[in-house]
Amino acid sequence: MISARTSERIVKLLFWTSSMAVLALFLVIVGFVFIRGAGAINPEFIFGMPTEGGRGGGILPTIVGTLSLIVTSTVVAAPIAIAGGIYLTEYAGTHWFSKVVTFGVEWLSGVPSIIYGLFGFTFFVVFLGWGLSILSGGLVLACMILSTTIKTTQEAIKAVPVSYRDASYSLGATKLQTISRVVLPSSVPGILTGIILGIGRVSGETAAVMLTVGSFLALPSSLFSSVRPMSLHLYLLAIAEVHPGALERAFGTAVLLIAIVLIANFSSRAVMRRFKH
Numbered sequence: 001m002i003s004a005r006t007s008e009r010i011v012k013l014l015f016w017t018s019s020m021a022v023l024a025l026f027l028v029i030v031g032f033v034f035i036r037g038a039g040a041i042n043p044e045f046i047f048g049m050p051t052e053g054g055r056g057g058g059i060l061p062t063i064v065g066t067l068s069l070i071v072t073s074t075v076v077a078a079p080i081a082i083a084g085g086i087y088l089t090e091y092a093g094t095h096w097f098s099k100v101v102t103f104g105v106e107w108l109s110g111v112p113s114i115i116y117g118l119f120g121f122t123f124f125v126v127f128l129g130w131g132l133s134i135l136s137g138g139l140v141l142a143c144m145i146l147s148t149t150i151k152t153t154q155e156a157i158k159a160v161p162v163s164y165r166d167a168s169y170s171l172g173a174t175k176l177q178t179i180s181r182v183v184l185p186s187s188v189p190g191i192l193t194g195i196i197l198g199i200g201r202v203s204g205e206t207a208a209v210m211l212t213v214g215s216f217l218a219l220p221s222s223l224f225s226s227v228r229p230m231s232l233h234l235y236l237l238a239i240a241e242v243h244p245g246a247l248e249r250a251f252g253t254a255v256l257l258i259a260i261v262l263i264a265n266f267s268s269r270a271v272m273r274r275f276k277h
Contacts, residue, residue, distance in 0.1 A: 033254050040252025050217050054233055055246055059253055061219050065227030066203060066260065068220055072138025073202050077145050078195055085153025090179055109147035116144050117208035125212055132214030135223040140212050141205060145198030156190020157183055192268045199264045203257055206231045230257045
């Protein structure tokens with residue numbers, strides 16, 4: 001018979017082992033990419049214009065294209081997702097309509113990205129006539145990250161203690177005042193987590209943007225410009241392995257892509273600390 005103390009030690013060991021395995025996997029993947037791609041990183045690679053269809057020169061247009069897609073999709077998705085999360089958590093209750101909305105949110109998270117791309121190509125690119133552009137791709141990516149951001153907003157709002165709401169109501173605040181001045185400020189860390197997850201998905205998406213953004217290697221001049229995101233550029237370089245240095249440049253692009261996600265992560269953590277204080 002195993003004692004309670006021994007059982008607790010075994011469980012702690014299992015948790016510790018699992019955590020170390022996740023950390024090791026992270027270090028192996030990121031370390032491998034950095035080792036393979038560090039040699040390609042230099043000022044010319046980051047700030048230069050591409051040559052030979054992207055197989056030479058720099059990747060500045062792909063960096064600008066990726067950032068433009070991140071900003072466009074986040075600006076569109078974040079307000080809708082936050083409003084949806086507030087409605088489902090604070091107003092909807094158990095009404096049939098809220099159940100339908102919740103089902104729709106859950107369903108959206110399981111749709112393959114290529115389906116989003118096909119929808120975006122048919123609706124935004126062809127039907128609305130926006131062509132292969134940042135706007136078409138940004139709206140498709142916004143649709144893709146809505147589900148994650150709504151669900152994380154819901155969980156963040158649910159985590160706010162009921163006593164906070166009760167104290168606000170006891171002071172005469174309305175429901176809207178309580179949500180805007182008490183619930184939302186307390187939920188900021190969780191909401192930002194959802195937005196970061198969305199940025200990570202937007203940064204690495206390839207199939208959907210290939211059908212809606214195009215692959216034009218030039219600096220964009222408007223929301224209707226076609227661009228080549230870093231994820232798509234990386235893919236095209238990887239399959240062009242026969243070209244000298246293409247694979248190294250693909251890993252170099254991957255390093256910068258990881259760097260963008262890490263910068264977004266650290267920036268959000270700085271904002272979280274500010275709100276906590």
